[in-house]
Amino acid sequence: MRGGRGASPFGLGGRGATSEAGRPFSPKPCCPALLAIVLLAFLTTALAQSWQTTRAPGFVLQTASAEDARHLSEVFGILQRTRRDLIVAGYHPPALVRVVVHPNLKSYTTATRLPWFVLSAANRIKNQIDSQRLRVLLERKSLERTLRHELFHLAQPEGWPRWKAEGMAMRFAGDQPSARPLENISEAELERLLTNPPNQETLNRAMATAFLWVGRLQTSNRGSEVEGSRP
Ligand SMILES: [Zn+2]
Numbered sequence: 001m002r003g004g005r006g007a008s009p010f011g012l013g014g015r016g017a018t019s020e021a022g023r024p025f026s027p028k029p030c031c032p033a034l035l036a037i038v039l040l041a042f043l044t045t046a047l048a049q050s051w052q053t054t055r056a057p058g059f060v061l062q063t064a065s066a067e068d069a070r071h072l073s074e075v076f077g078i079l080q081r082t083r084r085d086l087i088v089a090g091y092h093p094p095a096l097v098r099v100v101v102h103p104n105l106k107s108y109t110t111a112t113r114l115p116w117f118v119l120s121a122a123n124r125i126k127n128q129i130d131s132q133r134l135r136v137l138l139e140r141k142s143l144e145r146t147l148r149h150e151l152f153h154l155a156q157p158e159g160w161p162r163w164k165a166e167g168m169a170m171r172f173a174g175d176q177p178s179a180r181p182l183e184n185i186s187e188a189e190l191e192r193l194l195t196n197p198p199n200q201e202t203l204n205r206a207m208a209t210a211f212l213w214v215g216r217l218q219t220s221n222r223g224s225e226v227e228g229s230r231p
Contacts, residue, residue, distance in 0.1 A: 002120045002146050003203040058083060058096060064103040068134045075147065082148045091155035094127040101131050108132050117200035120146050122153035148173040162194045166207055167214025179204035181212045
């Protein structure tokens, strides 16, 4: 899971939706049945997405917009490099990973049931990464870090607490969280906020906390290794 930064760029509340209240009604009568058919036809066309599937060794990439499809080779390059880096680091990425780049926010939130401010997610059962439009990631200069982060989640060991998984994924991806870590927070509360973040700021602070805790864990592990190596 990766959160976004800054204000929502996704037009929450409906792009271009404007209230019709206050406008004078047309005096012409309108057949409700015809209107329903026209609306249904419009919605069917709007919701129909022609998914394009592209394959490379170890990965299947699904896109549904020409704009995203332009970045296919870049995405595959990042995924292949990340897989190699994970293996070198001792992790076990799945043999086949599906990456689904959603063409709009509605498609993404419907598929993942995540809020708009979570930009991407990894499903360890399906070995699948779901992402918002690539342009959203490219504008934040976070395409590579996002893919590395999510692929890490698919390769991480079973049974890690959520904070450890997020902190380790951020460190593997090269993230440097700028949010202020949460203070005096219990592990259970941090787990709850990471699993079900109420808003973007809290998610960013919870992720920064996970990053900090993993840093401390790694420092103490190094300390005990040095301790253990003493005669
Ligand atoms: Zn994550």
